[in-house]
Amino acid sequence: MTASDHGGEAVNGASTRGEYLGRISLDWWATIVAGVVVLLAVAGLLPKIPW
């Protein structure tokens, strides 16, 4: 196996991961991001957010 083969695998892996992430809908992304914020808050790790 050559270095370029490894490179090809890495590229394929990255593109598969990219495709997988691309299939996650906007609704789920928004829920994931907000969910992380809430989990940080539950753990008491969310810094003070001013308004």
Place this chain on the structure above:
Amino acid sequence: MSTVVTEHEEPADEASFTSRNILEYVPGVLLLVAVGLLGKYAQVWWNLLAHQQHWRVPDIEYVLWAIVFGLLVTNTVGLHRIFRAGVQTYEFWLKIGIVALGVRFVLGDVVKLGGISLVQILVDMALAGGIILAAAHFFGLSGKLGSLLAIGTSICGVSAIVASKGAIRARNSDVGYAIAAILALGAVALFTLPVLGHAIGLTDHEFGLWAGLSVDNTAETTATGYLYSEQAGKIAVLVKSTRNALIGFVVLGFALYWASRGEADRVSPGLRARALFIWDKFPKFVLGFLAVSAIATAGWLSKGQTTNVANVSRWAFLLTFAGVGLNTNVRELVRTGWRPLVVAVIGLVVVAAVSLGLVLITSRGLHWGIGAG
């Protein structure tokens, strides 16, 4: 012969992510932040100036400032293409804001208000949907454009229209017309409903219900509610989310109708296939909102952390309001043509009148109601 119609066409709001290159979003998101911050501080500066000059002027909410600044940018100098990808993420921020807003609701109140608004939504949908279909027929619009306008006006705006596109095999031009008409009406509702609400003397709760029931697009619904007051904004978001949750049922109904006429793909028979169809169209962020509300109800958050999460929601909405202004191009809306707009205006007036009547009957006559924390 049967074909499953659970196509995975992207809903309109999926246009929020238009590029795989994260760097392409940076300029537009920075513009959202800049316009949002300008709007937020414009409210402070305006009040300060009025106080110093002893003017008696109304307090203009940051929501309105952010939208107006966004509108000014897009409709004067225009939006350079390097900003487009980032500016179109405003629906993403909206949904983050809605999920985080769950922290301000007790789950029992969500169920109660959701139940109350569900009854109102069903009555509203039946009356308004029927009148819009009749108006579309009267003005000679195609049956499918009429269906799209009915779906968009009586249910939930642009997302519903695009979710229906594949299911009823609508033409792209009809979809474009319907979306432009709904967006134009959203802009009209944004500036007229709060004024009417104050003139009628609606409470925050009543106005929130009214905005949630009658404004079509979720971003504009949120902005309209928050323009009235923060409490009205919260109620509007909750009612609109309930409306959004019905999207799958309505699209399925129209898909079955057009399939029965041989003008759309047949929907697979059987409960499982139809349940999958409805799940495919269901706005998943509503589940996030409920989960966050459950966490808050369980008492897992301290008072300080609850405020922090609520402030995350406020910042996310601020970017949304900036995005509403930046994404509204008046010239493009005018180019739509008058007929779909007239039908959509009839839809807005009917939906607004019917839902105002329902709100007044249920809140003042039947004394149904619940507040947000």
